[in-house]
Amino acid sequence: xxxxxxxxxxxxxxxxxxxxxxxxxxxxxxxxxxxxxxxxxxxxxxxxxxxxxxxxxxxxxxxxxxxxxxxxxxxxxxxxxxxxxxxxxxxxxxxxxxxxxxxxxxxxxxxxxxxxxxxxxxxxxxxxxxxxxxxxxxxxxxxxxxxxxxxxxxxxxxxxxxxxxxxxxxxxxxxxxxxxxxxxxxxxxxxxxxxxxxxxxxxxxxxxxxxxxxxxxxxxxxxxxxxxxxxxxxxxxxxxxxxxxxxxxxxxxxxxxxxxxxxxxxxxxxxxxxxxxxxxxxxxxxxxxxxxxxxxxxxxxxxxxxxxxxxxxxxxxxxxxxxxxxxxxxxxxxxxxxxxxxxxxxxxxxxxxxxxxxxxxxxxxxxxxxxxxxxxxxxxxxxxxxxxxxxxxxxxxxxxxxxxxxxxxxxxxxxxxxxxxxxxxxxxxxxxxxxxxxxxxxxxxxxxxxxxxxxxxxxxxxxxxxxxx
Numbered sequence: 265x266x267x268x269x270x271x272x273x274x275x276x277x278x279x280x281x282x283x284x285x286x287x288x289x290x291x292x293x294x295x296x297x298x299x300x301x302x303x304x305x306x307x308x309x310x311x312x313x314x315x316x317x318x319x320x321x322x323x324x325x326x327x328x329x330x331x332x333x334x335x336x337x338x339x340x341x342x343x344x345x346x347x348x349x350x351x352x353x354x355x356x357x358x359x360x361x362x363x364x365x366x367x368x369x370x371x372x373x374x375x376x377x378x379x380x381x382x383x384x385x386x387x388x389x390x391x392x393x394x395x396x397x398x399x400x401x402x403x404x405x406x407x408x409x410x411x412x413x414x415x416x417x418x419x420x421x422x423x424x425x426x427x428x429x430x431x432x433x434x435x436x437x438x439x440x441x442x443x444x445x446x447x448x449x450x451x452x453x454x455x456x457x458x459x460x461x462x463x464x465x466x467x468x469x470x471x472x473x474x475x476x477x478x479x480x481x482x483x484x485x486x487x488x489x490x491x492x493x494x495x496x497x498x499x500x501x502x503x504x505x506x507x508x509x510x511x512x513x514x515x516x517x518x519x520x521x522x523x524x525x526x527x528x529x530x531x532x533x534x535x536x537x538x539x540x541x542x543x544x545x546x547x548x549x550x551x552x553x554x555x556x557x558x559x560x561x562x563x564x565x566x567x568x569x570x571x572x573x574x575x576x577x578x579x580x581x582x583x584x585x586x587x588x589x590x591x592x593x594x595x596x597x598x599x600x601x602x603x604x605x606x607x608x609x610x611x612x613x614x615x616x617x618x619x620x621x622x623x624x625x626x627x628x629x630x631x632x633x634x635x636x637x638x639x640x641x642x643x644x645x646x647x648x649x650x651x652x653x654x655x656x657x658x659x660x661x662x663x664x665x666x667x668x669x670x671x672x673x674x675x676x677x678x679x680x681x682x683x684x685x686x687x688x689x690x691x692x693x694x695x696x697x698x699x700x701x702x703x704x705x706x707x708x709x710x711x712x713x714x715x716x717x718x719x720x721x722x723x724x725x726x727x728x729x730x731x732x733x
Contacts, residue, residue, distance in 0.1 A: 274300045280316045322367040335382035348390035353459040353524035357390045384415045392418040396426040417443040423467040447484040451500040455492040481509035488517030488544040490532040498588045505587045514562040517544045560595030563604045574637045613638040645674040645704045674704040
């Protein structure tokens with residue numbers, strides 16, 4: 265970085281002490297530990313292990329100078345501890361295994377300020393739930409002082425989540441207040457052990473499932489770990505995707521400077537980009553082409569699942585076809601038609617519909633679900649695509665019979681060949697001719713109108729090209 269003309273100084277490690285010394289002594293900087301800078305002879309760098317005494321944070325309030333109105337629309341970060349007890353060889357946090365906590369009064373004063381003025385608060389701790397009592401104490405403080413619009417995100421290790429914490433969440437925490445970021449990385453235990461990770465996936469899975477109705481889950485996987493072959497990655501992806509977390513991040517192994525995995529790269533035939541972010545290019549376990557295909561899968565995952573544009577379609581594909589192959593094919597198909605960085609919402613659904621119609625031409629339910637995802641994604645009634653509505657006379661007969669307010673709202677009425685409610689509740693398809701009525705208010709996303717199907721009379725006329733397989 266010092267080679268860049270606009271960079272004069274770089275501080276490494278914990279910055280509080282060297283930065284203070286820099287401010288106090290500039291321009292005399294040669295004696296300051298962990299400060300690197302250019303000289304006529306090259307680079308001067310006096311490296312020294314510096315551990316900042318976190319008790320000095322007792323009276324520090326890092327957000328007090330921010331205009332309070334600026335906190336609402338940004339993510340506010342909170343640090344309660346430093347260090348990580350784990351030694352995952354691809355992670356810089358593994359280099360600091362000594363856990364240290366900031367003063368309790370500092371943590372709570374900052375939290376209280378952010379709860380009053382901010383909205384989304386993210387904890388920077390690598391494993392927030394290491395200490396049972398500390399975790400419960402912070403959770404209780406949040407419950408006592410939070411506002412309804414607050415959201416709190418924690419990075420946790422699920423398989424060590426204490427039963428008391430699980431019980432506390434289930435009994436006390438309102439749904440949607442907490443988000444948990446859980447790094448699963450791989451289900452392959454050989455790969456885990458090769459990078460010094462310990463994980464019980466069965467326990468992790470059970471805890472995610474037990475809390476998924478209370479806590480929004482963000483799960484992480486890493487592509488490219490040593491001993492993780494194509495089939496291993498496919499298995500991990502399918503096992504984790506089946507948990508149907510609202511967000512699943514598929515990252516690619518990075519060879520960060522200072523991490524053990526970078527020092528050991530030759531053992532596994534790793535080739536990686538020498539420039540940031542130092543991402544894997546190939547290895548003994550994955551070819552360049554395989555990694556390229558996995559990048560296309562990741563693009564499709566982001567566009568259709570993480571952006572919540574085809575959630576129902578992908579849940580169905582998971583059970584019917586296998587989500588790895590479905591998303592991989594979709595990513596390849598999308599790449600052949602559009603730039604992943606330049607597309608419209610209509611193109612997203614058109615490409616998905618074309619892909620499904622081409623590869624699974626006999627699957628009427630798949631096409632109907634794509635249409636439902638399309639219609640439900642919008643706030644304003646969109647252009648009619650993929651699955652035509654019932655005829656106008658039948659539509660207005662239903663609206664009148666159900667006494668729907670067609671002056672205030674707009675409606676789409678779709679004929680379906682399967683029980684939509686059963687699918688929503690159990691991800692299971694049962695043949696049944698029904699009407700699906702979708703309501704638009706122009707402000708929030710569309711919603712399904714609930715009514716008793718038995719009260720509806722008349723002739724059901726589904727489209728002739730659709731048949732449940």
